[in-house]
Amino acid sequence: MHPFALSRADDPATAVAIQTRDPGLAFIAGGTDLIGLMKDRAALPERLLDINHLPGMSYIEARADGGLRIGALARMSDVAASLAVRERFPLIAEALLFAASGQLRNMASIGGNIMQRTRCAYFRDEDDLPCNKRRPGSGCSARHGLNRNHAIFGWSDACVATNPSDLAVALAALDAQVIVRGRTGERSIPITEFHRLPGDTPERDNALDRGDLIVAVDVAARREARASHYLKVRDRQSFEFALVSAAAGIAIDGRSIASARLALGGVAHKPWRLRAAETALRGVSLDDRDALRSAIAASFAEARALAHNAFKIELAQRVVVRALQVAGERT
Ligand SMILES: Cc1cc2nc3c(=O)[nH]c(=O)nc-3n(C[C@H](O)[C@H](O)[C@H](O)COP(=O)(O)OP(=O)(O)OC[C@H]3O[C@@H](n4cnc5c(N)ncnc54)[C@H](O)[C@@H]3O)c2cc1C
Numbered sequence: 001m002h003p004f005a006l007s008r009a010d011d012p013a014t015a016v017a018i019q020t021r022d023p024g025l026a027f028i029a030g031g032t033d034l035i036g037l038m039k040d041r042a043a044l045p046e047r048l049l050d051i052n053h054l055p056g057m058s059y060i061e062a063r064a065d066g067g068l069r070i071g072a073l074a075r076m077s078d079v080a081a082s083l084a085v086r087e088r089f090p091l092i093a094e095a096l097l098f099a100a101s102g103q104l105r106n107m108a109s110i111g112g113n114i115m116q117r118t119r120c121a122y123f124r125d126e127d128d129l130p131c132n133k134r135r136p137g138s139g140c141s142a143r144h145g146l147n148r149n150h151a152i153f154g155w156s157d158a159c160v161a162t163n164p165s166d167l168a169v170a171l172a173a174l175d176a177q178v179i180v181r182g183r184t185g186e187r188s189i190p191i192t193e194f195h196r197l198p199g200d201t202p203e204r205d206n207a208l209d210r211g212d213l214i215v216a217v218d219v220a221a222r223r224e225a226r227a228s229h230y231l232k233v234r235d236r237q238s239f240e241f242a243l244v245s246a247a248a249g250i251a252i253d254g255r256s257i258a259s260a261r262l263a264l265g266g267v268a269h270k271p272w273r274l275r276a277a278e279t280a281l282r283g284v285s286l287d288d289r290d291a292l293r294s295a296i297a298a299s300f301a302e303a304r305a306l307a308h309n310a311f312k313i314e315l316a317q318r319v320v321v322r323a324l325q326v327a328g329e330r331t
């Protein structure tokens, strides 16, 4: 195990200031991703700053306007169990419950969840195979290697990895905001712009700068939120990352879709919003499977399979249809 020094911050301003001036320091919350990365030598911070005792970051606030604010240190299990979350945003509760294991969810924080790094086996491998995310400029072993679990949207020759967070997919469908405290104060980043596409710099996963501390996630009330569902397909039914997942929320008019919100997981370096499909779905009957399929196909013209993952293109469309139908049963 890589040696490190551990200290603790007691207020957010100090945490931001300490990390801003120390490039060898990383925040640690539940540690369920970071410690694994350190064991795999994919992250080698010399100093860890324990942020678990920062005040005012562990709450779940059900707002009077129907929205929700979740502190970055709230634990996945507490958020999944919250009555307000389950009633107002069932897809968020489901995305959390279908993630990791009970023990991990008790430790893992909301901020850590959206910050977790890819599960690409080459990135996590201790043997130091070429990986541009781990060692910029070394190449991408997955591009022409084993890429069954990799991206079908938005990838580059430099990196074909997917983002593993289930929660981020549900939040993307809802246009949630990530509240960040940094050197110049607090700002809000749309979750759809929080994670980056790989381009030529896959070592950068997200829009955060040094010193930035996620303090909360804001989810506004949406008319598509209650009739919503998170559907995750994985190689085994528990304790596994998504092969493909879909977050769907709808508002209906009779049996027709008045508006839809859709995002996919397991298909890109970031949660993948299906905006063309959302537009095409307006007015489509939930009972007309063929019409649902052809509306969803509007978002798949830009899908590009790798050698081993062409099946994801068909699978993802079926998962979206099913997620919409389950959401429709909740209207
Ligand atoms: C076996 C296993 C299975 C898993 N399965 C799934 C799954 O199916 N779906 C899924 O979504 N996840 C899954 N996970 C991932 C798990 O959800 C994450 O490890 C967890 O959410 C990370 O939260 P944490 O608090 O432990 O983060 P940490 O490990 O403490 O931190 C992770 C990263 O986030 C940074 N960080 C933490 N908090 C903040 C903050 N407030 N501001 C800025 N940076 C911060 C840290 O510096 C670090 O870089 C699995 C993990 C394991 C080990």
Ligand code: SF4
Residues within 6 Å of the ligand: 118, 120, 121, 122, 123, 130, 131, 132, 133, 134, 139, 140, 141, 142, 143, 158, 159, 160, 161, 202
């Ligand atoms: S897909 Fe990305 S993370 Fe995986 S080997 Fe290629 S560069 Fe590394």
